[in-house]
Amino acid sequence: MSDVFPPRPRPATESGSPPSPEAVQRSIIETEGLSLFYGKAQALKSISLKIQEKVVTAFIGPSGCGKSTFLRCFNRMNDLIDTVRVQGQCRIGGEDILGPDVDVIELRKRVGMVFQKSNPFPKSIFENIAYGLRLHGTRDRKTLDEVVERSLRGAALWDEVKDRLHESALGLSGGQQQRLCIARAIAIRPEILLMDEPASALDPIATMKVEELILDLKKEFTIVIVTHNMQQATRISDYTAFFYIGELIEYDRTTRIFTNPQRKQTEDYVTGRFG
């Protein structure tokens, strides 16, 4: 963090809201001095952050600030790009996940992901959900049926699709497809769910449904969501991290970030002066 914007003094914690990130004892994701390079260009600059279990944490910031890149560190999706190099530490549940000996498949089982654009497979609705389970060795038809139903219910999609489970998922509407992708991700019971702007391609009603779903899912999952939409961050997240040009500028309870930010850049961004 730069020293150009010295932090302001903080007011006392309001009662009833979550504790400040520093006070949190049980964090599930921890990064320390995490830097990431695309070739020679540095995209993330020594980011240290602790994410709490079973809450919604939002990453906000202008385009290109590294928030999505940071999110993709948690399930090592950045590995797909040849030129990416990562330094520093990232631990999930206390275990280092960046080492070369980490089983990426096992990691991705624990850390699910939902993408910006809904991307159901060109298979039936049932097969979309069952894919992850089959991948990890579930063959029993009865178990599959149960998990598919539970996941679709979990994603608030069951009532809409229960009569056409064996029709192609590509026949669903955009919002339904995105909820299907969420159902697919939660079917394998990950601990953490990463969401990369999950509602940015959806209309307001579909967005509302996805947001309601996220609030519902945080009872069971730790959710980290990247969003461009600041109202969305205030509506659904408990904690918010503000990124700017590869740096973590401020990380605090959402209410504080949006009502009483400690740094001028954050304030400028959340009040819409840039970004």
Added chain:
Amino acid sequence: MGIRRGHQARLGEVIAEKLILAISLSTIAMVFLIFLFVGREAFPVLLGRVSSAAAQEKPLPVEAMNTLTPAQLRAYLGLSAQEFSSMDRDTIQSLMEVRIEASAEEKPSRDAELNTVAWRYLLFPFQWSDYDKPVYVWQPVSGIHKYNIMPLVVGSLKTTIVALLFAVPLSLAAAIYVSQLANPRWKEWIKPAIEMLSAVPSVVLGAFALLVLATALQSLFGYQYRLNAFLAGIALGLTCVPVIFSIAEDALTSVPRSYTQAALALGASKWAAAWQIVVPAAIPGLFAAVVLGFGRCIGETMVVLIASGNAAILSPSLIEPVRTITATIAAELGETVVGGHHYRMLFVLGTLLFIVTFLTNLAGDVVIHRLKGRLEGKK
């Protein structure tokens, strides 16, 4: 006034558009004309209007040249008006004598009376007078032209099937590897290298098969005939590897990356994502690749002409020489009489080839549409 000027500026575009339309229409017309030409030459046989019955009327005595009218004489000798007028009496007299000698040499044979281009002789075995059992023979030489097309059809199918069995798994595997698994640096080398294979002229590939591959395969498998359906099939396979590979690779590459990403994010390995998600999503394109590969194989001429052994034998064995439809046309068309039954039979073969490829492509298209519809969730 500014609004009107746009119209003039677009004149060039209108001309370009019409030009392109004209070119594409002429291509369609060309295809149609080719088919018309091939069909026109083949139709008399298909409709049974051609006869190859070799039996001739008894030759006339030499003195007849004095009693016949010039027109009758010309018809009897089978000469054109120009040829006839350029000949003197002595030449015509010697032609009459040749005619008598030829008919004296001709062995009387019951086969000579047969119209060997009738359907039953084209498709079914027949016991010719000097054979001890009914056979399928393509032998358009000497007095009795035997035109059974089955050895050629089977020959074409045998080489094509071997070629596809060899080329399809190979090129699909290569396409999956290059588009999904290879790292970009390798991909940059492998893809152009495979596609270079299509730049090798088929006559060179044929020569390679004849001189190198034939010996290598024979010493490897130890079969009797050096040139056979198996060798021709392998060489033919090499010609269609680049065709199948490049279409399949395109189909696989055009599967959205987001499918792969979704699968990887669920904990699939690269291989599992390619095999379980990308390949099923690319099935219509892969199928199209195979259909086009089939078309390429069955129509390829030079390689099979050189490497197949060219014996029109009907046999299920893959290690015996074969002769294909295409090689037959290429080898024999040059020595036929224009408009004669042999000439027309070769066009029948051409038509057959055309119909087979047309039907394959049509069926392929229908299947591809169905597969696509299923993937896209349309019923």
